[in-house]
Amino acid sequence: MEDIIVKGKNYKMPFSKGILARSLTAAGLKPSIAYKISWDIYENLKKENIKEIEKSELRRRVYYYLISHNYDEIAERYLLWRVFLEKKPLTILIGGASGVGTSTIAFEIASRLGISSVIGTDSIREVMRKIISKDLVPTLYESSYTAWKVLRDFNEGDTKKLYIRGFERHAESVLVGVEGVIDRAMVEGLNLIIEGVHLVPSLLKPKYLDNPYIIFIMLTVEDEDMHKMRFYARSKISERPKERYLKHFKIIRLINDYLVDNAKKMGIPVINNVSISKTVESCLNIITDRLREVIKFEGLNEDELIDEVF
Structure with missing residues (x-):
């Protein structure tokens, strides 16, 4: 099965459900739920026949997935940490x-x-x-x-x-x-x-x-x-x-x-x-x-x- 490629500013890497699940676990989700969401995101990308996606777009999808599935507090924490851990270091x-x-x-x-x-x-x-x-x-x-x-x-x-x-x-x-x-x-x-x-x-x-x-x-x-x-x-x-x-x-x-x-x-x-x-x-x-x-x-x-x- 062909990998979905995630593009950052200076790199490309295969989509990793494990990495995404860890970021969601950090935001407060149980590992089992975090991995299910990661799998859902991956499956949605496959259904849309997306071969390559910008990292920012992937994050946007994750954020709105959380909102649409009533994980509002997790979505806020995910958003906050993405800002401060990458743009405004702590x-x-x-x-x-x-x-x-x-x-x-x-x-x-x-x-x-x-x-x-x-x-x-x-x-x-x-x-x-x-x-x-x-x-x-x-x-x-x-x-x-x-x-x-x-x-x-x-x-x-x-x-x-x-x-x-x-x-x-x-x-x-x-x-x-x-x-x-x-x-x-x-x-x-x-x-x-x-x-x-x-x-x-x-x-x-x-x-x-x-x-x-x-x-x-x-x-x-x-x-x-x-x-x-x-x-x-x-x-x-x-x-x-x-x-x-x-x-x-x-x-x-x-x-x-x-x-x-x-x-x-x-x-x-x-x-x-x-x-x-x-x-x-x-x-x-x-x-x-x-x-x-x-x-x-x-x-x-x-x-x-x-x-x-x-």
């Missing part, structure tokens, strides 16, 4: 203490939205260690929960304050690199997800929090026992030993509470990450709501939005 920040699942959720969202760049703040920290000496910034060479050990100018007796001050000093240095990565992505027009413990809302420059194309989400695990079990589970599939985290678990919980309070004060949404699927869906809803706000801010109506995509 940076998504997913913060949270060690063990709450920031990397897992980041990669799940990246898969759903088709974002290829996911960077952990731990990786940014490692790069910065190569260019900044330990003598200059000793907290950079500690973990988020041990940075308090190398503080030089903190004499208060409150150990909780000591732990948090150490964490803040540690995060401040890493955030210099984080902001540099965000700046570069915005210049190059890249969609990007950054995840990790170092994403402290109040320590980011206001221009990043105020930018409508930068979306910040904070994760937590409210149940301490569940949080602790995450380290046991993670040690079975990675080389990170659970003992180090469990030894400092009380400090990690203090950092978790600090990040949650900090996020709430800064107006950043907080999600209790109990179920991966529910957390991902909550994140996608937050992203969609933000995009709706941006569309209203830019004064685009539905027809203009459709023109942006098609």
Whole structure:
């Protein structure tokens, strides 16, 4: 059977029901329904004897198929994401203490939205260690929960304050690199997800929090026992030993509470990450709501939005 060819600006490729189904799944459809719609679109093209179709026309057909089959909310999300992921790139920040699942959720969202760049703040920290000496910034060479050990100018007796001050000093240095990565992505027009413990809302420059194309989400695990079990589970599939985290678990919980309070004060949404699927869906809803706000801010109506995509 001869393939239907989809034409982009600088390429041609065979129509893929799998690729289309993934984009519809990202918009919130169940995989089985997404694949059925992809198959219907394919069959309609075959019936019309279409051998070649512009990518924009294919998307238009998908959008109006969703509308005509009462998937209005899915159609809106499909439309919004096509605009912002290709024409107005996004940076998504997913913060949270060690063990709450920031990397897992980041990669799940990246898969759903088709974002290829996911960077952990731990990786940014490692790069910065190569260019900044330990003598200059000793907290950079500690973990988020041990940075308090190398503080030089903190004499208060409150150990909780000591732990948090150490964490803040540690995060401040890493955030210099984080902001540099965000700046570069915005210049190059890249969609990007950054995840990790170092994403402290109040320590980011206001221009990043105020930018409508930068979306910040904070994760937590409210149940301490569940949080602790995450380290046991993670040690079975990675080389990170659970003992180090469990030894400092009380400090990690203090950092978790600090990040949650900090996020709430800064107006950043907080999600209790109990179920991966529910957390991902909550994140996608937050992203969609933000995009709706941006569309209203830019004064685009539905027809203009459709023109942006098609």
